[in-house]
Each structure stands twice: as C-alpha cells, then as structure tokens.
Amino acid sequence: MAEVYHALGFNMHQPLGNLIALHNSEERWEARQILWCYDRPTRMLEGYEDVARLHMGFSGTLLKQFEDPAIRETFHDVVDIEAFLDRYRRSGIEFAGTGLYHPVYPLIPPEDWDPQTAWWIGLGRHLLGRECFQGFWPPEMGFCAEMIPMLKRHGYRYVIVDCWYIKPKREMRWEEVRYRPHLARYGGEEIVVIPRDRELSDAQESGLDPGWFEHEIYERTKGCDFPALVTTWTDGENGGWFRTSDVESGFWGHFYHPILNKCREGRLGFRPTHISEFLDRFPPTEEVEVHRGAWNTGHHWGGDFAQWTGSLLQKKGWDEIRNASAYHQRARRSFEERQHDTHDSEGLRHLIDEAYDHILVAETSCNFYWGSRWVHRSFDALERAYSLLDEAMARLDGHSG
Numbered sequence: 001m002a003e004v005y006h007a008l009g010f011n012m013h014q015p016l017g018n019l020i021a022l023h024n025s026e027e028r029w030e031a032r033q034i035l036w037c038y039d040r041p042t043r044m045l046e047g048y049e050d051v052a053r054l055h056m057g058f059s060g061t062l063l064k065q066f067e068d069p070a071i072r073e074t075f076h077d078v079v080d081i082e083a084f085l086d087r088y089r090r091s092g093i094e095f096a097g098t099g100l101y102h103p104v105y106p107l108i109p110p111e112d113w114d115p116q117t118a119w120w121i122g123l124g125r126h127l128l129g130r131e132c133f134q135g136f137w138p139p140e141m142g143f144c145a146e147m148i149p150m151l152k153r154h155g156y157r158y159v160i161v162d163c164w165y166i167k168p169k170r171e172m173r174w175e176e177v178r179y180r181p182h183l184a185r186y187g188g189e190e191i192v193v194i195p196r197d198r199e200l201s202d203a204q205e206s207g208l209d210p211g212w213f214e215h216e217i218y219e220r221t222k223g224c225d226f227p228a229l230v231t232t233w234t235d236g237e238n239g240g241w242f243r244t245s246d247v248e249s250g251f252w253g254h255f256y257h258p259i260l261n262k263c264r265e266g267r268l269g270f271r272p273t274h275i276s277e278f279l280d281r282f283p284p285t286e287e288v289e290v291h292r293g294a295w296n297t298g299h300h301w302g303g304d305f306a307q308w309t310g311s312l313l314q315k316k317g318w319d320e321i322r323n324a325s326a327y328h329q330r331a332r333r334s335f336e337e338r339q340h341d342t343h344d345s346e347g348l349r350h351l352i353d354e355a356y357d358h359i360l361v362a363e364t365s366c367n368f369y370w371g372s373r374w375v376h377r378s379f380d381a382l383e384r385a386y387s388l389l390d391e392a393m394a395r396l397d398g399h400s401g
Contacts, residue, residue: 002224004217004270005278007194008204009055009160010236011137012038013102015366016061019071032078036245037237038066039079042087044252051263053272054093056236057137060100060120061364063127089129094274097121097133097156103363104142104308106292107318109325113150116360121154134158134276137233140365141196141295141302148186158192158275160233162302165293166195169286179221179228181275181284192284194275196233198296205234207241207251210258218269227282230270297369308365313372317362317379324359324382324389328352331389334396348392355388 014034022031045052058066065071072081088095099105099116100123108116124133134157138147141162151159163178177195184193200216221228236242244250262268294302300310309315331352339345362381367374 002221003227004221004224005227005229005273006217006270007055007229007231007233007273007275007278008053009057009096009137009196009231009233010041011057011059011098011233012062012236013059013139014062014065014237015364016064016101016361019065020074023074030243031075033243033245034237035075035079037242039084040247040252041093041236042084042091044247044256045091045093048257048260048264049092051260051272052092053274053277055096055135055233055275056088056093057096057098058124058128059098059102059139060123061102063120063123066127067123085127094135094276095124095128095130095133096135096137096160097124097154098137099139101360101364102139102366103360104140104294104305104365104368105138105147106142106144106294107305107308107368108363109322110146110150111329112325112360112363113147114153115356116363117150117154119360135160135194140308140369141293142305142365143290143294144292145184145186145290148184148191149189151191152189156191158194158279160196160231161193161290162293162295163195163198164301165291165303166193167289167291169288173223175221175224175228176226177288179224179230180226180286181229181279181282182286182288183284184288184290190287192279193288193290194229194231196231196295200230201232201234202296204232204251205239205241207239208255210255210262213255213259214262214269221270227278229273229275229278229282231275308368311372311375313375314368317368317375320379320382321359321362324362324385327386327389328356328359331355331392331396334393338396342396344395348395351388351392351395355385355392358382358385358388 019031066081098120100120103116105113132155136151136156136159143161166177168177178197182193183190217230242251247253294305296302297307300307335348335352358381362378367378
C-alpha cells in the first residue's frame with residue numbers, strides 16, 4: 001500500500017476593523033471567541049512537536065489588526081497578542097503567504113497583484129518571523145493560471161488550489177488528480193499546485209470524528225500506487241467547532257490531539273506532513289491545467305465567482321475598482337514624468353500612495369462577499385482614492401502650467 005500523508009491548513013481572516021466592530025456591538029463575546037482561536041494553535045502544539053505538522057495563512061487585514069496598538073490595548077484582558085505572535089514566530093508552523101487586503105485575485109486588475117502580494121510579504125516577515133514563504137494561499141481560493149509568473153517573482157514554490165479546477169493533460173484517475181502535487185505553467189514560468197480536497201475540507205470545518213477521518217482517507221487513497229498527499233484547508237476561526245471554549249469538545253481536543261496521539265503510537269494510517277517536506281521527498285513531474293475558480297461557499301460552487309459578482313451593485317463595484325486602478329496608473333505615470341518639475345514631489349508621492357492604498361482596500365473580498373450589503377465599503381474607499389488622485393493631478397497640472 002502507498003505511503004499516505006496529510007497536510008493540514010487553516011486560513012485565518014478578519015475584515016479590517018471587524019474585531020473592534022464586534023467589541024463595540026452586542027456581539028462582544030464573538031470577538032473574544034475569535035481571538036482565542038488565534039491564541040490557541042501554538043498552545044495546542046506544545047508537547048506534540050515531534051508529530052504535529054500545521055500550515056496557517058493569516059490575511060493581511062488580520063495581521064494589520066494584530067499590529068494595531070489600539071487593538072492590543074482593547075483586548076489585553078482577552079489575549080496577549082504580542083505573546084501569541086512570539087509563539088508563532090518560534091513555532092514550527094509552515095506559514096502560507098496571501099494578499100495584503102484579501103482580494104479575489106482573478107477579479108482585481110492584474111496591475112494590482114504585485115502590490116497586494118509584496119506588501120503582505122513585508123508584513124508577514126515582520127509579524128510572523130519568516131524570511132520566506134514557500135506556499136501561497138489565494139484569498140477565497142480565487143486562482144487563475146495568469147497569476148503564476150507573479151507568484152514566482154515573489155519566491156513562491158507552491159500554491160493551494162481547489163481540486164475541482166485541476167484538469168490533467170492525460171487521462172488520470174480521480175485519486176491521482178486529488179492526491180498528487182502537479183506542475184502548472186503560464187508565461188514561461190511554472191509552479192507546484194497542491195490540490196485541496198474539497199469534501200474532506202468541508203468535513204474538517206464542520207466537525208469530524210478522528211476514526212471516521214482515518215477511514216475516509218484510507219478509502220480515498222487505497223487505490224494510490226504513489227505517495228499520496230491529502231490536503232485539507234479551511235477557515236480556522238469560524239463556527240463553534242473552532243470557537244468553543246471547551247477545548248476537549250472542539251477541533252483540537254476531540255480531533256487533532258487523538259490523531260497525533262495515534263500517530264505517535266504508530267497506529268495511524270497516514271502521517272502528518274508539511275507540504276514543503278513532502279515536495280522535497282516527492283517532487284512533482286507532471287503538468288496539469290488549472291481553471292479559474294474559487295472555493296465553494298454556502299450558496300455557490302465557486303467556479304463562476306457568483307458569490308462576489310452576482311448582483312448589479314457588485315458588478316458596478318468591480319467596474320469602479322477597474323476605473324480607479326487605471327486612474328491611479330495614469331496619475332503615477334504623470335507624476336514620474338513630471339516629478340522633477342514640481343516643488344513638492346514627496347507630498348505628491350504621498351498623495352498617490354495613499355490613494356492607491358484605498359484602492360487596494362476597496363478590493364477586499366469581504367466587501368463583495370455579502371451580496372450588495374457591504375459593497376458600500378468599497379465605494380467609500382474608492383471615493384477617498386478619487387479625491388486624493390484628483391488633488392494630485394490638479395497639483396501636477398498646476399506645476400506644469
């Protein structure tokens with residue numbers, strides 16, 4: 001029987017300002033539960049360093065809240081944010097990079113991919129204590145092959161993709177598609193794609209029994225004649241399964257520790273692994289195509305991005321993001337051409353940079369996830385961006401006149 005490995009991953013994310021908003025609402029208890037979810041993982045790994053292998057991705061919007069002194073002070077009686085960040089830095093967790101403002105990459109202008117990616121890396125290095133990040137977690141699992149050259153420029157070795165969108169170039173059994181890393185190429189660059197098992201990930205998110213999980217992995221991989229990598233990746237702070245204060249009845253106590261105990265005893269049918277370790281031992285050799293898509297949501301399957309684009313207001317929001325991003329590009333080019341003729345080049349640069357930050361904030365996936373309810377947040381950010389860009393262009397025109 002083939003060797004079977006399991007890669008466990010969590011996506012941690014909160015919209016900008018959400019922790020304070022919950023604290024100031026009737027949902028204050030929810031904010032405390034969420035913060036415990038961030039404090040808990042490193043504690044749950046203590047004493048299991050020999051067998052535990054965990055991947056985590058933190059959105060830039062969440063890391064910015066961890067960095068905020070006001071957030072740290074507001075919740076100092078709940079968790080010590082600097083203390084748990086220090087534990088993360090000292091841990092053996094394999095962190096995945098992502099986008100700074102949690103955008104659905106295939107839906108935003110490609111010109112904005114590099115800043116969203118590079119600026120997260122800077123923040124991730126600072127707060128998570130890693131010089132490089134081998135894996136990339138696309139926000140909302142929104143991926144398209146056109147992203148590959150960009151990801152390679154930023155040093156990424158692999159990207160997590162939903163198994164449903166992998167299209168082999170030869171006839172493959174379904175377990176080959178799901179449980180082997182593959183190569184994907186675009187624009188002369190290649191990256192390793194790691195298939196995320198959608199159904200097992202759904203089970204991980206909603207609560208599962210360790211015995212059932214072990215049996216399900218056995219049934220799914222029993223036909224494998226190759227080292228199999230089963231990857232499950234979910235949100236790590238949503239639902240009572242993760243938020244419960246009774247640790248023994250939640251993910252860590254009911255599922256994860258029993259799995260690790262059984263592994264340590266040599267009785268587990270698979271072995272936890274870091275994806276990077278697996279790739280070092282079993283590098284992929286076959287190329288596949290990956291179709292555009294996102295992960296499944298409560299209402300949509302993800303392949304058409306309808307969760308973020310379905311309503312008229314959502315569509316109008318994306319139109320305005322494209323318009324604002326193009327306006328920023330024009331303003332940036334105009335500044336670069338005329339900056340030596342201006343009296344306040346640093347002030348103008350600051351205006352344009354600040355405007356661009358608002359545009360990237362407008363691209364946050366949460367602004368579009370909830371139908372039309374939060375799209376106004378994107379419009380608010382774009383209005384601030386337009387105002388700053390208008391001011392910058394007026395000053396540039398004034399200087400040139």
